[in-house]
Amino acid sequence: MSTGTHLVSVVIPAFNAGATIDETLRSVRSQSHERLEIIVVDDGSTDDTLAVAERHADQDPRIKIMRQGNAGVAAARNVGWQAARAEFIAFIDADDLWAPSKIERQLQVMIDGGERTGLVYSWYAWIDAKSRVNVKSDPVYHAGEVLDYLFEGNFIGNGSSAMVRREALVAANGFESGLRASGAQGCEDLLFYCRVAEAYHFAVVPEYEIGYRYLPNNMSSDMTRMFRSWMLVADEMAARHPDRVALLDRGISNYARWLLRRALIGGRLGYFASVLALLGRRNPLLAVKVVALGLPRDIASAAWWMSRGLRHRELRRPPPSFLIGDPNQSRC
Known part of the structure; x- marks a missing residue:
């Protein structure tokens, strides 16, 4: 079945991401699957995050910007997906990147898997401040019922990998903002994946399609x-x-x-x-x-x-950059 007619909503929570959100949005806008609704949720930023997002919105009518007081990544994701129109919703943090085929490939796997498939993930590469690939994640092929695998470790690895079926989001009650309230923000992704896996199957696109940025001031540090x-x-x-x-x-x-x-x-x-x-x-x-x-x-x-x-250190070649597309070559 062709995936071209399916709308996919992309939710981008953003807090003080002025240094990275331009490249993130370029990677999303240049997806080979063009029928996107792109929702940027500004989570109370005090830098130029909003201004950068607005410049992209001026160029691309698929982009919608929402604003809220700072409430954390889980709350921002929830605001975004609850406002989304599509049956399939993908999340990307405002400092991460996608390869151009990420949405197209995941959508095809999701549709082929049928209604029991609630989440599709891809592999990721760790990138630095200059978007250079430091190391790639180990290949993982867990699919179907994966809850036991998640209990042993977060094999998906980050919050920018997954495409989720809306009904699975509803069943999982979205992302848990209570972790932040408990002073334990950080594993919202893992908890969400576990909740989805309690009722739905997972599927994988075995390609390195996410650039996961690790910096000293990241939440995960x-x-x-x-x-x-x-x-x-x-x-x-x-x-x-x-x-x-x-x-x-x-x-x-x-x-x-x-x-x-x-x-x-x-x-x-x-x-x-x-x-x-x-x-x-x-x-x-x-x-x-x-x-x-x-x-x-x-x-x-x-x-x-x-x-x-x-x-x-002195003998190594410079690491390759994570490759994204060119939004100027997209429909917009």
């Missing part, structure tokens, strides 16, 4: 807050799925080890200590296992990566 957020997600899931507590504990252990390794590689010893302390207070036995079994391997791995980076 606060490792303590991210770990608190992950634990709150695990608590909600454990309440509804008590038979899967072992899987959720494995996910907590996996995430703690990942954060601890990142802290070591980045020399962020304060975060290392705080994450380990949080894990110890929650589950002392799990903390002992992480320290005794996982941490030695992680320290060795971190040391290897750091030494490798120092040895090869």
Whole structure:
């Protein structure tokens, strides 16, 4: 079935994204699937985010701008999708990028999967401030019933990858703004994916179509807050799925080890200590296992990566840029 006639709504939550939203909007406007409704939700920005979005709206009638006081990414996404007109809705943060075929390929997979398919994701590449690719995510092929996989780790990896069926959004009650209210903003994506996976199948487009930008001031750089957020997600899931507590504990252990390794590689010893302390207070036995079994391997791995980076820093070629399309060649 042709996908060209289907409207897709794109929701872009934006808070003080003046440095990046221009490129984000260019990547969205240049999608090969042109029948888009593009909703920018300005979340109380105090920089030129709104002005940049308005310049794009002057050039492209598909863009609609909404404004709200600062309420966080979950609330901004909810405002956007609730105002959207399409049956299929895709989300992208205002510092991330899409390859030109992202929407077209995901839409085709969504339609081919039928009504039971509630979410389609693609693979992602980590990009830096200059949109250069640092590393690519591991290939993941989880599809169908994926809740158990999500309990062990967020294999989708970010909030800019998914296209979602509207009825799945409604069933999941959108994104949870309560994490921010609890001082644990960060894992709204994971909680949303889990809620959708409780009732719907997932599907994957096995291509690197998302440029996920990681910068020192990103929300995900606060490792303590991210770990608190992950634990709150695990608590909600454990309440509804008590038979899967072992899987959720494995996910907590996996995430703690990942954060601890990142802290070591980045020399962020304060975060290392705080994450380990949080894990110890929650589950002392799990903390002992992480320290005794996982941490030695992680320290060795971190040391290897750091030494490798120092040895090869001057020999490496400049990393390639994440490729986006040209909106001047689109319908607008």
